[in-house]
Amino acid sequence: MRIAATVQDSIVDGPGFRFTVFVQGCGRRCPGCHNPETHDPAGGSEHPVEELVSRMLSNPLTDGLTLSGGEPFEQPEECLMLARVAHENGLNVWSYSGFTYEQLLRGTPAQQALLRELDVLVDGPFLLEQRTLSLPWRGSRNQRLISVPQSLATGQTVLLRP
Numbered sequence: 001m002r003i004a005a006t007v008q009d010s011i012v013d014g015p016g017f018r019f020t021v022f023v024q025g026c027g028r029r030c031p032g033c034h035n036p037e038t039h040d041p042a043g044g045s046e047h048p049v050e051e052l053v054s055r056m057l058s059n060p061l062t063d064g065l066t067l068s069g070g071e072p073f074e075q076p077e078e079c080l081m082l083a084r085v086a087h088e089n090g091l092n093v094w095s096y097s098g099f100t101y102e103q104l105l106r107g108t109p110a111q112q113a114l115l116r117e118l119d120v121l122v123d124g125p126f127l128l129e130q131r132t133l134s135l136p137w138r139g140s141r142n143q144r145l146i147s148v149p150q151s152l153a154t155g156q157t158v159l160l161r162p
Helices: 049-055 076-088 101-105 109-116 146-154
Strands: 002-010 020-021 064-068 092-096 121-125 143-146
Touching: 002 049, 020 049, 020 092, 049 076, 064 076, 076 092, 076 109, 101 109, 101 121, 109 146, 143 146
Parallel strands: 020 064, 064 092, 092 121
Antiparallel strands: 002 020, 121 143
């Protein structure tokens, strides 16, 4: 898996202590992006998914996995493997994406599989003109916190209210 970095015990990428994986590569290249170093798909470094799993599970205080970027849905197979192991070990799974929930519902089979494995999706591109520091876990006002299981069960987009 090509990643830019990981953060053990992040408290800004979702609730609780989180193992955050910043995937490498993002075709969106949003102006003002918080992580522009993750845009180049040839940047970062390769790591076996098993290594990331080991690091994720090394801390018994970890509450969840957050997939960030870069764009996790540009590496859906690898992210799916991490998400499944996180769930198997009682962790919740969040992902950030520049794609909207509705776009991912129509995405590739691998993207749809990753979406189904998420507890929360923070969706939508970062928009510099809508930048905010007042909303938890989001960088711009257009981004939504979506409860994926509830949305899939009801057939309607269900927003999470932190």
